[in-house]
Amino acid sequence: MTNFILLFFSFITIQSSEFKISGTYRIIYDKNYSESNCSMKFENSKFTQKNNSGSLYKGTFSITDLSRQKVLLITSTKVLHSKAETDEINFVENGNIAFEITKSKSDTLIFRKFYTNQLEKTIAKGIFVKTQ
Numbered sequence: 001m002t003n004f005i006l007l008f009f010s011f012i013t014i015q016s017s018e019f020k021i022s023g024t025y026r027i028i029y030d031k032n033y034s035e036s037n038c039s040m041k042f043e044n045s046k047f048t049q050k051n052n053s054g055s056l057y058k059g060t061f062s063i064t065d066l067s068r069q070k071v072l073l074i075t076s077t078k079v080l081h082s083k084a085e086t087d088e089i090n091f092v093e094n095g096n097i098a099f100e101i102t103k104s105k106s107d108t109l110i111f112r113k114f115y116t117n118q119l120e121k122t123i124a125k126g127i128f129v130k131t132q
Helices: 002-014 087-094
Strands: 023-029 038-043 046-051 056-065 070-081 097-102 108-115 118-130
Touching: none
Parallel strands: none
Antiparallel strands: 023 038, 023 118, 038 046, 046 056, 056 070, 070 097, 097 108, 108 118
């Protein structure tokens, strides 16, 4: 029985999502959060994020289905250029940044942003708006 349960959970974790994201998106955060709007470009399994402050992040991402309506996008990020010395420290202590995205057929996606080591704590909420 234990082997069946382990096999079942292994199947769930390696199951890829039908949801795809590609192109350039403007990230607009809800006004209740202190995050600055930025842009992200998704191509294959890689992304580049440029903040208004001039910080540049590159990394890879993976997408996993959470339900029929939601997917989980997990990033693996490297800080290439940052104005803040604490950026890299936050990634190490808090885990990777993840986005819980509500699926949509439109060019606007609603999300909740959090760290993978702090699932219950929401960093920010907002929308991805496709620009290209």
